[in-house]
Amino acid sequence: MEPPKALTYKELERHIQAQQPDDELYIRVTKPKLRMPWSEERLAKFLTCPIYTGCFSEHRRWKRGSMIIRDATYWVPLIVLTLGSRIAEILLLKRTDIRFRNNAYCFAIGSGLEQPGKTEDSKRIVPIPQLLLDLGFIEWFQALPDSHGVLLFPEAARRTTSGDVTSAFGKHLRRILERLDLADFDEDFYAMRKTLLSMLRSASVSDGQRQAIAGHKHGSILNVHYTAHQTHDLKAAVDKADFKLEIGRRRKYGFPVILRCNLAQQEELKVDVTINDDGQAASVRIQTESATDPVFEFVKQPNSTANTLRQVARELRDIVSGRSLRLPKDVMKRGAFEHFLALA
Template structure:
């Protein structure tokens, strides 16, 4: 980033003073000072704040009247730090609890989903419960490490389990119950660090002592994300909806769509009939959030997925054409926090348990269809960028991610058609 330099692992802010304004700074050509951090992310946040302040200052100095002599102006500049310190002394330092409410209000204004707001609230209230309420700038790295030390020992659901009611954090830890999982630990630490980043950016806190606290996972991500084997897939498509006419159309179509698109379950459950359309002569599923009851995880999730010929042969297009304008699966119930996918996800888990034994179904959910498709693309040697697009992942390459346009449906159709699963005759 501009105006950032590094010396002995410590970041410094350095900026050239415009030549016509240098007399306001005792003829100094450059302003340079330590940011007192070795963390790159925190340095960028601090530098952004200082850049905004200097932009404003340089702009204001442009309008100091010519009648003011450099001596007078220099006196004004010299006095300004003292005035600033006096102003800071008068300003009351906010407490952690107050900052949490400011953060939650800001996220509500930003129209963050209710589910995400609840996640932020629960994580930050746990922080408050562990570290106690005090001035936001009084938190140190020792406080952060103490928080992490206690967090990793806590069991899940401490607010809902009667066993922990009325107990302190130390008393709950003393029970020695099985602690929360690494994913929850790291997600909590991520929320807390993001919260302090927001405070620094909005000039409520001077630093983020909670950065880089994540717990290292003992297994690779690829091992954690279990995929369905060929045997699993064959068994899954022998469940009741594929033997007799299903009670609900989504019982039949949702698992098939998951297998041949790799889409998230809520992306499929919230589809409308006009999301199924031909683009350049190719039948596609348009994954978008054009309606109030449609939500996507990221911007990259907006995409068009060609419909596999297997789905067309099984009658998916005919099924959609038979429907009035509206939801593709109109009997699904919408929940503000979870969309349409909650009940189908539970239903699928019940069906999975009927055909896969305990070892076969270990860590396998509907989301495993997504990992299965990703693994297929990898094993087939599909290039990263089109595979990433089809799965709704952010393309991390600058050329494709920032400047590239959407892929043509014909090209994507060739990729989708490479998926070949033996599911019998559902």
């Protein structure tokens, strides 16, 4: 008799996910999102995926090919990622919302009555990030034919029959991310906003500038009427989010493309933790996605001394120092892992 096939944790997780009902209320009630910033490795993988480096066809964006289709699927994630804007704000941009003010190309966000901005602060004019300019966004916009219509991304609006453009586009992109093995419950499309704000905070961009960019509250900048000096400052602030992209040209494309992303020089480390009755780490396992053997593994024994734990914790800190980590989803497991690191 053949021995039973052992399933991997990843296969078990996929099976469990497949059994969950496709109901947003189920997710919201039973499993609240942490909405974490994207890790550098996931950002690098997304920014060099077939959407940006060559896909098979319009309906096979996840499959490698020779086509780069610059539409909502291409531009909207980049805009959300580089501006931290609400997704609906970008999906409902009109062509007339592209402005040239104080010698800088800008987005006039939340300018129309149909825009779903939550506060008066949502109405703002933000300089277009250099990353988008380097990829030829303005040239793409200027080349749009009259038949394109009023909206900047009309194909996104056509995805919904209920008027909820955000949910429709979010589902569309989530299907692509699943095919690319980039789907993550907490690090989802909506978490791209948090990713940008986290990067700006790390780059010491002031609270007022971050608020003016994302449309939370005006700090010291009255965004809608800011001066030429403030335009320059806000443009510099937006561009402090460094995605370490190399942008250039390839012979088969008539526009600039992403050649590579140098965000993640080393492969992300996945952290698995089990906890004991007192909430501390009973075991810790660290490995990369591409390797079957762990780079670190520790199981706490009943006779483990404090000195032993400190020594192991120091070894673990040396391994994870400067590396991108994929931590457990469970808050208690995250806490146990961080406490273990603190022992060193």
